[in-house]
Amino acid sequence: MSADVVVVGAGPAGSAAAYHMAVAGLDVIVLERGELGRDKVCGDGLTPSAVTELALMGVDTTGWRRNKGLRVIGGGHLLHIPWPEQASLPSYGLARRRTELDRDLAERTVAAGARLLTGVTATAPLTSPSGRVIGVEVRPTPRAARPGVTAPAEITAPLVVDAGGVSARLATAVGRAKDVRRPLGVAVRAYFRSPRADDAWMESRLELWDGPAGKSELLPGYGWMWSVGDGLVNVGLGSVSSRAATTRIDYRAVFNRWMERAPASWGFTPDNRVGRLGSAALPMAFNRKPHYADGLMLLGDAGGMVSPFNGEGIAQALMSGRLAARAAACAAARSTAAGREKALGQYPAAMAERLGGYYTLGRVFVSLIEHPEVMRICTRYGLGRRRLMRLVSKLLSDGWERRGGDGIDHFIQLLTRMVPAA
Structure with a gap:
C-alpha cells in the first residue's frame, strides 16, 4: 500500500x-489505532483561535456549545473577560467533547x-539506508472491531506525519527525544451533570491548593x-513544571479535595460525576x-505544541496540520529532491514564526508562577487591574493579532520579537 502522505x-x-x-490534491492515508469517538483526557475548550481553524476546514459547528469569554476567579477577585471581536478571531469560543470533535474532524477529512x-x-517507521523515513509498519490493533488491515503490512510514502500524541512513537524511534528542559504539564479531568x-x-x-485546609500549598496552574x-460540565485542573521532571503531587487527590470545596451551585457531587476521572x-x-x-x-502533541501559558493544545494542533499541509503541497509540486526538501522546510520555519517567540515567553511565565509567592501576588494584585487583565487574557489564550490590532497586540508583538524563538 502506498500514498503521497x-x-x-x-x-x-x-x-x-x-x-x-x-484538498490540495494529495493522496493521503490516515491511520488511527482505535475507533472514532475514543475518549481522551482534554479540557474540550475551543478558544477563538481554534474556532478560526475549524472555519478554515469548513467544519459545521451548528449546535456546538458556545461561550462568550472567561470568568476568572482568584485572590478575592471575580472578573469577566469577553472574547473580543478581532480581524482574525471571532468573539466567541466553543466547547466540544473530544469523543465528538475527533469524529467530526475525521469525517470531514474523509469527505475531502x-x-x-x-x-x-503503526508499530515502527520504515527507513531507507540513508535513514530517511519512507513509510510505516502497521498491524491490526488488538481487539479492534473492524481493523483497516488484516495482517502486518507496510505503507510507503515520501512523507510521513507523526500526529500520534504525546508518545510520539515514530519520532522516538528515529531518535527525536523530548527536551527535558522544556515545561511539562499535567491535566486531570472529569465530567459532571450540573445545574x-x-x-x-x-x-x-x-x-x-495542595493539601488539607490550613496546610495547603499554592500550585502553579x-x-x-x-x-x-447535553447538561454536562467539563471540570479539570492543570499544573505545570518548568522542566519535564517527575513530581510527587497526587493530582487526583488535589482534584478530589478541590471538588469538596467547589461551590455547591455547580453540583459537583460523586453522584453527578459521569465516567472516569482521567489524567x-x-x-x-x-x-x-x-x-x-x-x-x-x-x-500537535507529538511535537510538544501545547501552550505553556494555558495548557491549550487543540488550536495549535489544528494550525500545525494546516501549515504542514501547505508545505507538503508545495513540496509535491517540486521536480527535484532538493527542491522538495526546501519546501518541506517551510513547515518548521512557519511554526517557529507563529509560536516560537510566544513559547519562549511562556517558558518564562512558567518559571515565575512555579513560585507560590509570585503566583499569590499575581492573583491578589493583578486581577483587579482590568487593562492588565486584557493583556494577560490575550497573552494566555493566544488571542492576539500577529499583524495590526490594538496597542496590546502591538506590545505582545514587540515582546515576541525581542526574545529568541523556542
Whole structure:
C-alpha cells in the first residue's frame, strides 16, 4: 500500500493535516489505532483561535456549545473577560467533547478525499539506508472491531506525519527525544451533570491548593469548569513544571479535595460525576524537535505544541496540520529532491514564526508562577487591574493579532520579537 502522505493519528492535528492535504490534491492515508469517538483526557475548550481553524476546514459547528469569554476567579477577585471581536478571531469560543470533535474532524477529512484506516497501529517507521523515513509498519490493533488491515503490512510514502500524541512513537524511534528542559504539564479531568450546565462563560480558578485546609500549598496552574453541552460540565485542573521532571503531587487527590470545596451551585457531587476521572501529560513549548527532517513531520502533541501559558493544545494542533499541509503541497509540486526538501522546510520555519517567540515567553511565565509567592501576588494584585487583565487574557489564550490590532497586540508583538524563538 502506498500514498503521497501517511498520517499517523486522527486527532485534531492529524485530521487537519489530512484534510488540507487532500484538498490540495494529495493522496493521503490516515491511520488511527482505535475507533472514532475514543475518549481522551482534554479540557474540550475551543478558544477563538481554534474556532478560526475549524472555519478554515469548513467544519459545521451548528449546535456546538458556545461561550462568550472567561470568568476568572482568584485572590478575592471575580472578573469577566469577553472574547473580543478581532480581524482574525471571532468573539466567541466553543466547547466540544473530544469523543465528538475527533469524529467530526475525521469525517470531514474523509469527505475531502483522505483514506481513513481505523483499528490500525503503526508499530515502527520504515527507513531507507540513508535513514530517511519512507513509510510505516502497521498491524491490526488488538481487539479492534473492524481493523483497516488484516495482517502486518507496510505503507510507503515520501512523507510521513507523526500526529500520534504525546508518545510520539515514530519520532522516538528515529531518535527525536523530548527536551527535558522544556515545561511539562499535567491535566486531570472529569465530567459532571450540573445545574449550571448552561453557563455561557468558561470559568477559570487561579488558585489550586495542595493539601488539607490550613496546610495547603499554592500550585502553579489553574482549575476550570465549563459547559460542553447535553447538561454536562467539563471540570479539570492543570499544573505545570518548568522542566519535564517527575513530581510527587497526587493530582487526583488535589482534584478530589478541590471538588469538596467547589461551590455547591455547580453540583459537583460523586453522584453527578459521569465516567472516569482521567489524567494526561501535556508536552509544552516545542519539547520535541526538529518538527521536520528526513521525511518525518511532527504535529500537535507529538511535537510538544501545547501552550505553556494555558495548557491549550487543540488550536495549535489544528494550525500545525494546516501549515504542514501547505508545505507538503508545495513540496509535491517540486521536480527535484532538493527542491522538495526546501519546501518541506517551510513547515518548521512557519511554526517557529507563529509560536516560537510566544513559547519562549511562556517558558518564562512558567518559571515565575512555579513560585507560590509570585503566583499569590499575581492573583491578589493583578486581577483587579482590568487593562492588565486584557493583556494577560490575550497573552494566555493566544488571542492576539500577529499583524495590526490594538496597542496590546502591538506590545505582545514587540515582546515576541525581542526574545529568541523556542
